[in-house]
Amino acid sequence: MPSFSLMDTHAGGDVSRIVTGGIKPLPGNTVRAQMEYLRDEADGLRRLLLTEPHGIPEMSVDLLVPPCDPRAAAGYIIMEVMGYPIYSGSNTLCTATAVLETGIVEKREGRQSFNLEAPAGLVQVEAEVRNNIVQSVTCEGLPSxxxxxxxxxxxxxxxxxxxxxxxxxxxxxxxxxxxxxxxxxxxxxxxxxxxxxxxxxxxxxxxxxxxxxxxxxxxxxxxxxxxxxxxxxxxxxxxxxxxxxxxxxxxxxxxxxxxxxxxxxxxxxxxxxxxxxxxxxxxxxxxxxxxxxxxxxxxxxxxxxxxxxGRSHVLNQTSINIDQDDPMIDCSDLLKVIGNA
Structure with missing residues (x-):
């Protein structure tokens, strides 16, 4: 039974489900191109995690992917009920916390800086860690x-x-x-x-x-x-x-x-x-x-x-199994991306 792993987080009450493993490499030489592939060819992951029985529309999903920009520690693709925004502040706060908690970026006491790659491009992040807990994250907003x-x-x-x-x-x-x-x-x-x-x-x-x-x-x-x-x-x-x-x-x-x-x-x-x-x-x-x-x-x-x-809090870590016989799950394009990370 195919499965993938999640870390559920929230920033300000908005739940962001961080997909941390179990997804195949996506086509595209930028995170933006990989986002467009999901949007146009493989939207099943977004639908699965934002609708019953696995989720609700108030949540968001952030898929961690290897960065295409060598200056970034990780890439991430944002999925919401309205589609695929190229940037989100609360989702960036949550993703930054997740890469620290999973060890993708080594967590160090005090302030530390690193970059993430969003579909909008490179994002600078500064995190403050005290007693091994991510206390706050500051991230670039898009030029507004x-x-x-x-x-x-x-x-x-x-x-x-x-x-x-x-x-x-x-x-x-x-x-x-x-x-x-x-x-x-x-x-x-x-x-x-x-x-x-x-x-x-x-x-x-x-x-x-x-x-x-x-x-x-x-x-x-x-x-x-x-x-x-x-x-x-x-x-x-x-x-x-x-x-x-x-x-x-x-x-x-x-x-x-x-x-x-x-x-x-x-x-x-x-x-x-x-x-x-x-x-x-x-x-x-x-x-x-x-x-x-x-x-x-x-x-x-x-x-x-x-x-x-702002600050992001970790709620839980879990895995989701994909039962292809479950009538509540639409597997039509989901299995295009589920597999070994």
Whole structure:
């Protein structure tokens, strides 16, 4: 019976299932090309781990692969219910922790740096280890920018909504939670998801977006609710936040890319300068900290370089068996990739 191994982790409450072994070498001379092979030819692994009986849509999957860039310690392919994002902050935090806990990168006391290779390219990581436990991880966010600032759209059932659009690894609609009557508390989770779905659907029907360098990176899938900003120290800010990623799904964390998007918007509006940081706080009181390092003008866009900091926790390590007679498992393309690593 074919099987493969997993390490389940979470960052800010978002569960990332790290596939650590049992997968055949994938075709492609970059991690991006290997991701595209899975997406186009062998999507069964993603479907298996994000649907019942093995998983749920709120989870993510990160497949560890040998790096193609010699500067990287490991490569990783991100799989979510909406598909294959080229980057994710929470998934990078979890993958970085997994490569330390599995020994792919030797764990050392104190601070240590290494690189990972995402489909988006090389990612710099800094981890802090105390008493042999990974206490925190800081990773590069993708260069982020605002595509659309405070536009208006008519949304059925909600009326006229003001929104901005950011790119930070995916396109995000960004809305003021207070303007929509939300306090950003856990009890609002279902209403937040329904509201976000209506806004995202309306935007998708009216607009499409293209990255200034990457071109078509897919439709706008995400929405970030922004709460009031408070000052907690010189150049340090905090804000309640919530991120919608799929119909019915509000992330348990604020998401790394959502936090990066917020940095870009605050910088554009003159509320954040290089060296400043924003702590985003989820409905479950979990937190990520985004730090803005610099901004530059590229064509029409002000692009923000940033990092995301947080902590990932290991939940368990296990293996999954593939029973080809199980009617709940679709093996049509799964067996293309299951085998000896």
């Amino acid at each position: 920018y605002i595509d659309t600032h405070r536009a208006l759209i008519e949304v059925p059932g909600l009326g006229e909504i003001t929104y901005s659009v950011a790119y930070s690894g995916g396109f995000y609609a960004m809305v003021d939670a207070t303007e929509l009557g939300f306090k950003l508390v856990l009890e609002e989770q279902e209403r937040l998801a329904a509201c976000a779905h209506a806004i995202v659907t309306a935007i998708q029907l009216k607009h499409s977006y293209s990255h200034y360098h990457l071109g078509d990176v897919g439709p706008l899938p995400f929405l970030h609710f922004m709460g009031p900003v408070e000052t907690i120290g010189p150049g340090r800010y905090r804000s309640p936040s919530a991120t919608y990623v799929h119909p019915g799904v509000i992330c348990r964390s604020t998401t790394g890319t959502g936090t990066s998007a917020r940095l870009a918007l605050m910088n554009l509006q003159g509320d954040l300068k290089p060296g400043d940081s924003l702590e985003t706080v989820s409905l479950r009181n979990t937190r990520f900290t985004g730090t803005m390092h610099s901004s530059s003008q590229l064509g029409l866009h002000r692009v923000v370089e940033n990092t995301i900091s």
